[in-house]
Amino acid sequence: MTLDRDLLDAFVPEFEAEAVRLAMVRDVAVAGRALDQLRAMAAALGVPSLAALVERTAQALDPLDWPALHAGAEALARQALAIGAAGADVPLAEAQPEAPPEALAEGAEASAPGAWLDREMLEAFAPEFAAGCARLAAAPDAAEAGRALDNLRAMAGAVGLASLRTMLEPAAALLDPHDPAALHALAGALAAQAERVVAAGADLPPPAAAEAPHAAPLDAELLAAFAPEFTAACQRLGAATEPATALRAAEALRGMAAALGLDSLRILLDALPLEPFAPAALPGLAAALADHARAIAAAGHDLPPPEPAPAGARRRVLVVDDSAMMRRLVRETLALDGEFEVVGEAADGVQALAAMARLAPDLTMLDIEMPELDGIGVLRRWALSGGGAVVIVSSAARPGSATAVEARRLGVAGIVGKPSGALSPDLRERQGVALLRTARRAAGLPVEVPR
Structure with missing residues (x-):
C-alpha cells in the first residue's frame, strides 16, 4: 500500500527522533512511555511492520533487557527510514542493517580505538552526547557538573568509546574545588572528539592536549x-x-x-x-x-575575540519547531534570501540545545511551544553560554505578552508571530517579509529583503 508522501515527510523524522530517545534511555518508566508513543504513532500511520516491531521491542521490558531494548529502538528508526524512502510499508527483513565491514580483526574489542562502530547507534548517540556536553559547559555549580559528567560517562560506556572515557577520567578532580573554566574547556574537547568519532565511524585516539597559555582567572x-x-x-x-x-x-x-x-x-x-x-x-x-x-x-577568564565572518559568507541557520511542516516553511522562506544557509533542524528543545552546541549556528529560528523543553527553557540555557543570535517564530509570543517580555529579557534578537496559530501554512505569504527582515537584522545584515 502506497503511503501519502506529505504524511511520511512529517511522520518519519518525528518517529525516528522518538526511537532515538528510546535508544538512549536508562529508566524503565521513561522507556515504557517512549514505547507507548511509538505504538500510537505506528498505529496512526497504519503500517503493520512498525506496529509489529514496536511490540517485539516492548518484550525487552519484562524481563528487562537494556541491550535488546536499545537494539530494538535502533531497528525501529531504521525501519521508519526505510518506509520513508520506499513510500510504502517495507517487510522487516528488508530493513535489517547490512553486515558490518571487516573493520575489526577477529577477537578485537569493540571499544578499542579504531574499532568499527554501528552507524545508527552513532547517529543516535551524537545529539544526546552533544546535549550532555552543553549541560556540562553551562553547569552553574559542582553538583550539576557532577551529574552532567555521570551522564556523559554512561553514554560513552554504552557505545564503548574508550577515547571519551579516557578524556573523562580526570574530570572528578575538577569538581572539588569546582573549576568551571576547566570544565567548560573539557566540555568543548569532548564535543569535538565525539564529532571526530561520528565522522570517522570508529573510535579514535583522543587528541594530545594543546599547550596554551591560560588567561588570568576573573572573580x-x-x-x-x-x-x-x-x-x-x-x-x-x-x-x-x-x-x-x-x-x-x-x-x-x-x-x-x-x-x-x-x-x-x-x-x-x-x-x-x-x-x-x-x-x-x-x-x-x-x-x-x-x-x-x-x-x-x-x-571564567577573557577569551580571544571571535574571527569575523569572511566577506560573502552565508549566515548559518538552525530551524527549531516541533512541526515538520513549520520547519519546512521557515526553511523555504529563508531560502528566498541568498544570505542564509539552513544547516540543521530540531524538533524539540533538547534537540535544539544539542544542535546549537554541535553546529554553532549564526542564527537560530526558535519556536516556543515544544515538547521535552520549550523555547523559553532553551533561551534560559542559551543565555548562559550559547552562541549566535536567536529569533523567536511563534504564535505564543504576542507583542506585550509575558512570553515576549521574558524572551526579550533573555536576549532574543527578534520575534516573528505565526499568522494563524501554531500551525501556519500561510507563514510565507503573510509573514515571509517580516521573517526575512527580522532574520537579516539579527544576523547583522541590511534589512532590505532581496526581491
Whole structure:
C-alpha cells in the first residue's frame, strides 16, 4: 500500500527522533512511555511492520533487557527510514542493517580505538552526547557538573568509546574545588572528539592536549553580576535607531569591559559602525558582543575575540519547531534570501540545545511551544553560554505578552508571530517579509529583503 508522501515527510523524522530517545534511555518508566508513543504513532500511520516491531521491542521490558531494548529502538528508526524512502510499508527483513565491514580483526574489542562502530547507534548517540556536553559547559555549580559528567560517562560506556572515557577520567578532580573554566574547556574537547568519532565511524585516539597559555582567572561573583548587565546594555545598543542613543550604549559597554580588563570586548566595541552610523548592522553586532560576554562568563577568564565572518559568507541557520511542516516553511522562506544557509533542524528543545552546541549556528529560528523543553527553557540555557543570535517564530509570543517580555529579557534578537496559530501554512505569504527582515537584522545584515 502506497503511503501519502506529505504524511511520511512529517511522520518519519518525528518517529525516528522518538526511537532515538528510546535508544538512549536508562529508566524503565521513561522507556515504557517512549514505547507507548511509538505504538500510537505506528498505529496512526497504519503500517503493520512498525506496529509489529514496536511490540517485539516492548518484550525487552519484562524481563528487562537494556541491550535488546536499545537494539530494538535502533531497528525501529531504521525501519521508519526505510518506509520513508520506499513510500510504502517495507517487510522487516528488508530493513535489517547490512553486515558490518571487516573493520575489526577477529577477537578485537569493540571499544578499542579504531574499532568499527554501528552507524545508527552513532547517529543516535551524537545529539544526546552533544546535549550532555552543553549541560556540562553551562553547569552553574559542582553538583550539576557532577551529574552532567555521570551522564556523559554512561553514554560513552554504552557505545564503548574508550577515547571519551579516557578524556573523562580526570574530570572528578575538577569538581572539588569546582573549576568551571576547566570544565567548560573539557566540555568543548569532548564535543569535538565525539564529532571526530561520528565522522570517522570508529573510535579514535583522543587528541594530545594543546599547550596554551591560560588567561588570568576573573572573580566568579564579579562575572556573575557583569554578564546580565552587559547583555542588557547590548540589547539597548542593538535597538538604537539614532547615533546619540548608540553612542551612550557603547560607552556604557566600554566602561563595563574596562572595569574587568576585558580586552577582547574593547576590541569588538572599537569596531562598531558608529561613525558613520549604520543602524542596520547594530542588532547583529550587539548580539555577537553579548554572545562573547556570555562565553567569557562561562570560561571564567577573557577569551580571544571571535574571527569575523569572511566577506560573502552565508549566515548559518538552525530551524527549531516541533512541526515538520513549520520547519519546512521557515526553511523555504529563508531560502528566498541568498544570505542564509539552513544547516540543521530540531524538533524539540533538547534537540535544539544539542544542535546549537554541535553546529554553532549564526542564527537560530526558535519556536516556543515544544515538547521535552520549550523555547523559553532553551533561551534560559542559551543565555548562559550559547552562541549566535536567536529569533523567536511563534504564535505564543504576542507583542506585550509575558512570553515576549521574558524572551526579550533573555536576549532574543527578534520575534516573528505565526499568522494563524501554531500551525501556519500561510507563514510565507503573510509573514515571509517580516521573517526575512527580522532574520537579516539579527544576523547583522541590511534589512532590505532581496526581491
